[in-house]
Amino acid sequence: MNVSDLDDADLARRLRQGCLFLETGPFISRIQTSIESVQAGIALLYAGFPVHDNAPFADFHVALTRPAGLRRWFRPQVNFLFDGWTPFKPLPLEQAFAMFEWGMNWCVVNHAHKYLVLHAAVVEKGGRALIMPAPPGAGKSTLCAALVASGWRLLSDELAIISPDSGQLLPLPRPVGLKNASIDVIRTRYPDIAIGQEALDTAKGTVAHMKPPGDSVASQQLMAMPGWVLFPRYREGSALALEPFSRAATLSRLVGNAFNFTVLGRPAFECLSRLVDDSGCYSLEYSSLDEALERLDKLEVSAS
Amino acid sequence: MRKTVWCVASDARLHWREWDGEVVLFHENSGNIHHLNLFAATAIRQLLEAPADSETLTERTASKLDLPVDDEARDGIEQLLTRLKTLGIARVAPS
Incomplete structure (x- = not known):
């Protein structure tokens, strides 16, 4: 049973009662909220994800609530709760769905130490994963959204989840976070793709989330072997430049983008070293999404 | 004056990858x-093989x-040893 199999009333009831067990990639989250914008966001953007009745175990128990008090009436806010406590300060109520997404990322980053977790977008074609670590503002999510809208499978726009034992990447194909100008870029290029409500004036500017493709969600248990590590950088007016990147520097950067490298220690070092061994390593500077997509498709053909 | 002899810290667990x-x-x-x-x-790696002065x-x-x-090589080694000491990777060998 998927989210889309629930009618609005049933979904709202489950969320209100805290009995929506949502399966995203390797994780099951128990979600509770009465906030309508979060309910609407889940209905739209998580439509294809499985839900479980009375799951015996949930990895994360999360809730989004409105703080009590006068503020509730003149400047409403939202709290994110994990196991009943609030790891963050409250945000304006209009940012509730964005807070849900950030909170879900936080859960994985801080608790999923069975896996090596990197800050990177991951897409897949032909069974090989393209891993794109990049700092904020580098155009990672925009490129990721365009790639999945062009036929690549989404594994994640934000978190590369790697099994330290097998070196394979686990999908976590949750909605793709878009910021500021990239929202209209993707909306204009791909008018058929659903994008959720915009949250204005967040710490990251205007934020909206793109619905992940159904195929990516349906194959969220299908892992991928590493194929390429790509460091993308959007620079307005620049010519397309795809250059080989030093493997040693690639390993250093991957470690720098790992959330739990020091938690896992040597297995993480060995895992990332193998990943670099098995991958083509590149930097990409681009200003035209069309050119970048075309070049990366050729990369896929020439490397396989 | 006796020269300072350096060695890799005996408890240093080092792992390498080279490309x-x-x-x-x-x-x-x-x-x-x-x-x-x-x-x-x-x-x-030389220091791992045997302790040595700079x-x-x-x-x-x-x-x-x-x-x-030459001086460039000597300076490079001096700076490296200082840095390795700070990082806990190398130390002065016991006399």
């Missing part, structure tokens, strides 16, 4: 990695890489 003359060193004790050029990596280490490293033993 195209560049080395990534993982210092398991601290959890840190270090991206090294071939000169620094060779010097550390002049001897410069000579052994330069010889391994077929480089001249």
Whole structure:
């Protein structure tokens, strides 16, 4: 049973009662909220994800609530709760769905130490994963959204989840976070793709989330072997430049983008070293999404 | 005056990966990695083989890489040893 199999009333009831067990990639989250914008966001953007009745175990128990008090009436806010406590300060109520997404990322980053977790977008074609670590503002999510809208499978726009034992990447194909100008870029290029409500004036500017493709969600248990590590950088007016990147520097950067490298220690070092061994390593500077997509498709053909 | 002899810290757990003359060193004790050029990596490997004072280490490293033993090499070794001491990877050998 998927989210889309629930009618609005049933979904709202489950969320209100805290009995929506949502399966995203390797994780099951128990979600509770009465906030309508979060309910609407889940209905739209998580439509294809499985839900479980009375799951015996949930990895994360999360809730989004409105703080009590006068503020509730003149400047409403939202709290994110994990196991009943609030790891963050409250945000304006209009940012509730964005807070849900950030909170879900936080859960994985801080608790999923069975896996090596990197800050990177991951897409897949032909069974090989393209891993794109990049700092904020580098155009990672925009490129990721365009790639999945062009036929690549989404594994994640934000978190590369790697099994330290097998070196394979686990999908976590949750909605793709878009910021500021990239929202209209993707909306204009791909008018058929659903994008959720915009949250204005967040710490990251205007934020909206793109619905992940159904195929990516349906194959969220299908892992991928590493194929390429790509460091993308959007620079307005620049010519397309795809250059080989030093493997040693690639390993250093991957470690720098790992959330739990020091938690896992040597297995993480060995895992990332193998990943670099098995991958083509590149930097990409681009200003035209069309050119970048075309070049990366050729990369896929020439490397396989 | 007796020269200072350096060695790799006996409890240092070091793991290496090398590609195209560049080395990534993982210092398991601290959890840190270090991206090294071939000169620094060779010097550390020489120090692992046997403790040495800085002049001897410069000579052994330069010889391994077929480089001249000059002021640039000496400065490089001095700076490397200071840095390795700070990182807990190398220390002064007990007399």
